Amino acid sequence: xxxxLHLVRLALRRSRILLPVWIFFLVFTTLSTTTxxxxxxxxxxxxxxxxxxxxxxxxxxAMLGPLHDWSTLGGLVAWRWGxxxxxxxxxxxxxxxxxxxxxxxEAGRTELVSAAVVGRHAHLAAAVIVAGGTxxxxxxxxxxxxxxxxxxxxxxxAFGLSTASVGLVFTGVSAFTAQLSENSRVSNxxxxxxxxxxxxxxxxxxxxxxxxxxxxxxxxxIGWTEQVRSFGDNRFWVLLIPLAVFVVLVGTSAYVVTRRxxxxxxxxxxxxxxxxxxxxxxGLAWRLQKGSLIxxxxxxxxxxxxxxxxxxxxxxxxxxxxxxxxxxQQIGGADAMVDAFFAxxxxxxxxxSSIYLVQAVLRLRSEETSFRxxxxxxxxxxxxxxxxxxxxxxLVGGAIVLAFAGLGLGLVHGLQIGDVGTAxxxxxxxALVQLxxxxxxxxVALVLFGLFPQFTGVSWAVVSASLVITLLGPALQLDxxxxxxxxxxxxxxxxxxxxxxxLWLSAVAVVLLAAGFAGFxxxxxxx
Amino acid sequence: xxxxxxxxGLVKTFxxxxxxxxxxxxxxxxxxxxxxxxxxxxxxxTIRILLGLLRADSGTARLLGGDPWKDTAxxxxxxxxxxxDVNLWPNLTGGEVIDLLGRxxxxxxxxxxxxxxxxxxxxxxxxxxxxxxxxxxxxxxxxALSSDVELLILDEPTSGLDPLMEAVFQDCINDERERxxxxxxxxxxxxxxxxxxxxxxxxxxxxxxxxxxxxxxxHLTRTSISAELAGPPNGLTSMAGVHDLVAExxxxxxxxxxxxxxxxxxxxxxxxxxxxxxxxxxxxxxFLRHYEDTK
Numbered sequence: 001x002x003x004x005l006h007l008v009r010l011a012l013r014r015s016r017i018l019l020p021v022w023i024f025f026l027v028f029t030t031l032s033t034t035t036x037x038x039x040x041x042x043x044x045x046x047x048x049x050x051x052x053x054x055x056x057x058x059x060x061x062a063m064l065g066p067l068h069d070w071s072t073l074g075g076l077v078a079w080r081w082g083x084x085x086x087x088x089x090x091x092x093x094x095x096x097x098x099x100x101x102x103x104x105x106e107a108g109r110t111e112l113v114s115a116a117v118v119g120r121h122a123h124l125a126a127a128v129i130v131a132g133g134t135x136x137x138x139x140x141x142x143x144x145x146x147x148x149x150x151x152x153x154x155x156x157x158a159f160g161l162s163t164a165s166v167g168l169v170f171t172g173v174s175a176f177t178a179q180l181s182e183n184s185r186v187s188n189x190x191x192x193x194x195x196x197x198x199x200x201x202x203x204x205x206x207x208x209x210x211x212x213x214x215x216x217x218x219x220x221x222i223g224w225t226e227q228v229r230s231f232g233d234n235r236f237w238v239l240l241i242p243l244a245v246f247v248v249l250v251g252t253s254a255y256v257v258t259r260r261x262x263x264x265x266x267x268x269x270x271x272x273x274x275x276x277x278x279x280x281x282x283g284l285a286w287r288l289q290k291g292s293l294i295x296x297x298x299x300x301x302x303x304x305x306x307x308x309x310x311x312x313x314x315x316x317x318x319x320x321x322x323x324x325x326x327x328x329q330q331i332g333g334a335d336a337m338v339d340a341f342f343a344x345x346x347x348x349x350x351x352x353s354s355i356y357l358v359q360a361v362l363r364l365r366s367e368e369t370s371f372r373x374x375x376x377x378x379x380x381x382x383x384x385x386x387x388x389x390x391x392x393x394x395l396v397g398g399a400i401v402l403a404f405a406g407l408g409l410g411l412v413h414g415l416q417i418g419d420v421g422t423a424x425x426x427x428x429x430x431a432l433v434q435l436x437x438x439x440x441x442x443x444v445a446l447v448l449f450g451l452f453p454q455f456t457g458v459s460w461a462v463v464s465a466s467l468v469i470t471l472l473g474p475a476l477q478l479d480x481x482x483x484x485x486x487x488x489x490x491x492x493x494x495x496x497x498x499x500x501x502x503l504w505l506s507a508v509a510v511v512l513l514a515a516g517f518a519g520f521x522x523x524x525x526x527x
Numbered sequence: 528x529x530x531x532x533x534x535x536g537l538v539k540t541f542x543x544x545x546x547x548x549x550x551x552x553x554x555x556x557x558x559x560x561x562x563x564x565x566x567x568x569x570x571x572x573t574i575r576i577l578l579g580l581l582r583a584d585s586g587t588a589r590l591l592g593g594d595p596w597k598d599t600a601x602x603x604x605x606x607x608x609x610x611x612d613v614n615l616w617p618n619l620t621g622g623e624v625i626d627l628l629g630r631x632x633x634x635x636x637x638x639x640x641x642x643x644x645x646x647x648x649x650x651x652x653x654x655x656x657x658x659x660x661x662x663x664x665x666x667x668x669x670x671a672l673s674s675d676v677e678l679l680i681l682d683e684p685t686s687g688l689d690p691l692m693e694a695v696f697q698d699c700i701n702d703e704r705e706r707x708x709x710x711x712x713x714x715x716x717x718x719x720x721x722x723x724x725x726x727x728x729x730x731x732x733x734x735x736x737x738x739x740x741x742x743x744x745x746h747l748t749r750t751s752i753s754a755e756l757a758g759p760p761n762g763l764t765s766m767a768g769v770h771d772l773v774a775e776x777x778x779x780x781x782x783x784x785x786x787x788x789x790x791x792x793x794x795x796x797x798x799x800x801x802x803x804x805x806x807x808x809x810x811x812x813x814f815l816r817h818y819e820d821t822k
Contacts, residue, residue, distance in 0.1 A: 106656075183656070271652035276623030279630030288616065371614045375667065378578045378608035378680075379631035380600040524581040 003118035007126035011100045019134055022092045026085060026163070027141045033081045034149050038073055047071060054079070062207040063306060065217075065226045074155045074231030077146065082159065082230065086166035086222040087199060089138060093131045093167045094191040097174035100127035102265075103184035111262055121254055124178075128171055128250055135167025155231030162225035165242035169221040170195065172249025179256040181265040198222055221245070281381050281389035288367075289360060289393045296356045296397075297404040300349060304408020307345045308427070311338050311409075312416045342409070342430055343494040349405045350434025350488055351467050356401050357442035358459045360393040365449050365456045369527045383521050387446075391513065394442040399435055406431030430494040436505035437487035441466060443512025450519025453526055530589070531556045531678055531709040532577060537586035539572055539733075546572045548733040550586070554711055554726075559704050561724030562713040563814065569733040570713040571611060574682050577711075578608060591678060604633055606678040607671035611686065611713075613663040615655030621666040622651030628670040640673040646695050661687035672699055679703060679710045685719060697722055717811050729817055736817050748813050749782040751806040752791075757799025766791055777801075 012019070041047045051070030054060045065083050069075030101123055104110045110123055119125075143160030147153050170191065177190040202223035205216030217223030221242055228238045260266060278284050364387060367373045376386060410427030414420030445459035452458075469478065469486040483489045487508075490501045532554035539547040547569050554560040564570050575581040577590050579599040588595050593602045607628075615624055629635030644651055647665045658666065664687045671679060685693050700723050703710055714720050720727060721741065728738040737744060749770065756777045763769055763779065768787025773780045783791045795803075 269654075269657065271650075272620035272623070272654055274620070274622040274651040276620070276626035278619075278623060278627045281631070284616075284627060287619065371610065371612055372616060374575075374580060374610055375608065375613075375628060376631070377580060378603060378606075378610075379628060380603045380633065381631055382600050522582075525575070 001119045001121050001125055003113075003116070003122040004125045004129070007100075007113070007118070007122050008129050011126055011130045015096065015099070015130070019096070019130075022088075023134065023138055023141065026088055026092075026138050027145055030077075030081060030085065030142045031145045031149070034073070034077050034146065034151075037076045037080060038149070041073075041076060044071070047076065050076070057310075060310070062203040063310075065202065065206045068226075068229055069232040072231055073149075074146070074151045074159070077151070078155075078159055078230040078232075082162065082225055083199075083202075083222055085142070085163045086225050087195070089135055089163055089167040090170040090195050090221075091192070092138075093135055093170040094174035094177075094188060094195070096131040096134065097127045097171055098178055098184050098187045098191070100130060101175065102178040102181070102187045105262065106182065106184050114262060121257055124175060124250075124253060124257055127178075128175055131171040131174070132168055132246075135164045135171065138167065139164025152231065154234050158228050158234040158236060159230035161236075161239055162228045162230055165239050165246075166221050166225060168246040169242045169249075172246045172253070175253040176249050176256075179253050179260065179265065180267045182269055183265075186267075202226065281376065281386050282392070284376070285363075285389035285393065289363060289390065289397070292356070292359065293393060293397050293400065296353075296401045300353065300401050300405035301408040303349060303352070304405040304410075304427075304431075305412050306408075307341075308409040308412030309416070311341055311345075311413050339495050342427070345409070346406075346427075346430040346434060346494055347470065347488060347491065349402065349431055350438055350491065351470060353398060353401050353405070353434065354438040354441040354463055354466060354488075357394040357398045357438050358445045358463055360397055361391060361442050361445040361449065362456055362459060363393075364390045364446075365453060368453070368525060371527070374525060377525070384517060387450075387517055387520055391442075391446060394446075395439065395513075398438050398442065399432065402431045402435055402438070403428060426495070429497060433494075433497055433502060434488070434491055436502050436509060437491045439509035440487040440505055440512065443509040443516065446516030447512050447519065448516075450516035450521075450523070453523070529556045530554065532560075532588075532590055532711060534573070534577075534588045535586060537573070537576065537588060538584045539569075539576060539581065540584055546733050547576075547583075547586075550730070550733060551735055552728055553738070554709060556709050557704075557707050558725040559700060559710040559712060559723050561720035561727040562711055562730065563715065563717070563720055563727055564713075564730035565715055568730045570730060571682055572733075573730070574608075574680055574711070574713060577680065578603075605676055606680060607632060607674045607676045609664070609667045609671045609679075609681045609684045611683040613660075613667045615658065615663055615666060617654065617656035619655050620652055621649060621655070621658060621662070621669075624655065624666055625651065625670040625673070628667075629674055632674045632676065634675070635670070635673045636675055637673075640669060643669045643673055643699070646699070647692060659687070661689065661692065664688060665692070668696070668699075672703070677708060679708060681710065682713045683715065684712070685714070685716065693719065717814055729814065731817055737813070744813055745785060745807060748816065749784055750788060751780075751782050752795075752803070753780040754778070754795055754803045755801040756795065757801060760795075760798055762794055763791070766794060 041050055047070045051067050054064070054067040054070070063083075064079055067075065067079040069078075104113075104123065113123075114120075139160040139162075141160075142163055143153075143156040146156035146159060173194055174187070174191040177187045177194075178184075180190060181187050198220040199222055202217040202220040205214050205220070205223060206226070217226055224238055224241055228235050256266065278287060364373075367390075373386065377383065406428035407424070409431065410424035411420060413427060414423030417423060441459075441462055444462050445456065448456045448459055466486040466488055469483060470488045473483045473486070473489075487505055490505060492498045492501055530553055532552060534550060534552040537547050537550040537552075538545070550569065550573060552562075552573065562570055562573070572581065576583050576588055577595050579595045579602070582596055590602055591605055595602060615621070619627070625640065626635070629640070647669060649662060649665045649669060651666075653662075655663070664684060668684055671681070685696050688696060697719065700710060700712070704725075712720065712723060724741070726738070726740050727744060728735050730736070756779065759777060760774055760779045763772055763774075763781065766787075768784035769791060770782045770784075771780075
């Protein structure tokens with residue numbers, strides 16, 4: 001354990017931006033969720049209604065768990081944010097632990113450090129201290145924020161510590177998966193896969209309500225946070241389970257560390273094929289990009305399923321609420337409400353998809369800076385062909401990803417209204433009209449790559465600006481010219497789809513792409 | 528003899544630094560040409576221009592009769608390149624990379640691929656991320672050497688290889704010479720260049736300072752002589768071309784300009800020679816002579 005403190009300081013130094021961002025994100029969301037719920041559900045009556053809807057809708061139950069105590073604001077916060085806070089803190093913990101254990105080892109830096117006066121367990125200990133400490137800090141800050149909002153202190157502490165407990169469990173999980181493989185991505189994937197399983201375990205336990213197999217939630221660290229019943233019974237003793245799991249996992253990992261060589265994992269490394277089948281630039285790009293394409297397709301499909309499943313409930317909730325109902329009648333009834341919901345959701349999906357498109361384009365730049373483009377371009381592969389092999393993943397891949405989102409929305413919404421045949425093509429269309437705007441963002445990334453390769457990072461600023469302008473612009477009452485900066489402002493709103501803006505957005509994208517191609521054809525390869 | 532590579536007056540600047548400054552280089556078809564210089568002298572920049580990866584500011588470069596910037600794809604079908612810093616895709620095995628690069632060049636010789644893998648003792652089933660620097664270089668070497676191309680451009684290809692593999696590499700390059708291929712071998716390892724190259728060009732600060740066969744270049748240098756004479760040496764001090772003379776009794780040590788060797792030896796013989804060792808100039812000395820005055 002000698003040297004642990006130095007390594008803790010090193011880890012904090014290396015993650016001096018990442019950790020504060022996670023802490024701010026989780027604590028701030030706790031605060032904003034509380035404020036929003038306080039405003040929307042200020043009256044006892046509106047809470048009772050929410051409680052009845054939430055506990056009767058299996059989509060809500062699967063996503064957020066049961067609303068145990070709808071009579072208090074604290075109960076609402078624990079329901080609306082508890083499961084997601086647990087998910088996010090788990091992701092934080094597993095990324096941080098892998099980053100400071102297996103990723104270091106894989107990069108060969110552990111070897112360098114271990115040759116100094118550093119104990120065998122110091123790396124693991126430092127990573128556990130940093131990730132576990134951050135989890136506890138987030139829990140404490142959450143509790144303080146909730147107490148600051150005048151919520152009962154015991155409930156606030158129960159909620160904060162519940163969230164922290166998920167962070168601790170995944171600190172342990174990731175400490176263990178880091179021992180298994182030589183590859184940090186496999187370590188992250190194993191821990192992330194486990195997170196998915198325990199989320200689904202509790203979703204399955206909660207989905208059917210009282211009549212379902214609720215005992216399943218007792219096998220899930222996120223289920224435990226539900227079982228604490230923050231702001232209700234405040235069963236602090238439940239937290240002993242995650243604590244024990246944390247201790248066992250960290251202890252096991254520490255034991256494995258003493259039994260294995262530096263750089264190796266418990267799982268054997270697999271050898272790959274001795275002969276390759278790839279023989280074209282596109283074949284290589286497919287190999288490099290397919291994981292991301294499949295991952296994004298699945299993720300956006302799930303997003304579509306989730307939003308599709310609540311759309312009907314949105315309509316119902318308004319109809320059930322007499323005061324809201326009147327307002328809604330004036331703007332066109334519950335159907336208009338559902339349409340407006342889909343317009344917002346598909347716009348959000350379009351914005352999210354632009355992250356995928358930009359990332360697909362920027363693969364070109366990372367191939368260039370890592371010197372992997374050089375040997376390729378020293379073969380008869382033309383510059384044009386190489387750029388096209390990756391750009392196609394932004395252009396066509398973007399369509400695939402959006403289509404999966406539309407598929408998820410349409411299938412689930414169609415099943416709920418009992419008319420898949422109508423809902424599916426409508427939702428596919430609503431998702432795909434976002435494509436030209438996403439192409440424009442990808443076009444900007446390609447122009448940067450072709451003409452100003454040192455500044456490809458600016459692409460992310462463009463993505464962020466589109467997100468902020470489109471999502472917050474109307475609320476911030478930005479001027480129209482400012483709103484017009486985001487290509488997504490010009491996408492026609494569902495259900496009034498017109499071709500005009502789609503055509504000129506596509507034309508802008510074509511011009512940008514052509515400029516990017518031409519620029520790259522003329523420039524030096526640089527790093 | 529035709530030129531496989533002919534470069535004249537090449538200039539390339541990166542911002543304020545002048546990486547290549549009026550560079551002239553001529554590589555004849557069928558020869559192994561050593562391209563010698565320390566890090567940062569402009570070797571890789573020259574090679575990248577020849578590959579059409581960088582564009583020259585001015586000057587002309589001809590490669591296999593074509594323009595490296597304009598006729599890129601056509602020329603690349605006829606050459607293979609091994610970069611100095613080989614980075615592989617972490618998820619692809621060495622074998623997959625070899626086959627990919629080979630196919631992109633229009634196919635590779637399977638028998639030769641198998642033979643090279645054996646000679647370099649390389650396991651092609653490992654993933655890119657698990658190879659050491661030397662093994663990554665072997666992947667690129669096997670890919671290049673098993674392609675049927677006219678020209679091999681190798682940028683410090685052995686910097687990660689151990690001495691055993693260095694010997695294998697030298698064998699391979701000698702085989703290539705017999706096959707009639709042209710090789711441009713950039714290196715800062717003098718022994719390697721000395722063992723392999725027909726002709727050498729030395730680059731300094733983006734400019735070729737010396738070019739020719741090893742014999743030509745040796746002509747420009749000094750031979751070290753140490754001798755034990757029958758009597759005291761006389762007349763040596765005043766002779767043209769003799770440097771760093773140390774005389775102790777009947778023993779002498781000195782260096783002599785290679786073109787003055789004949790008169791100096793005659794002078795020694797006149798004193799009566801008991802033992803004589805002469806050391807031919809090494810490339811090392813040649814190299815150092817050109818770089819000493821850069822400081």
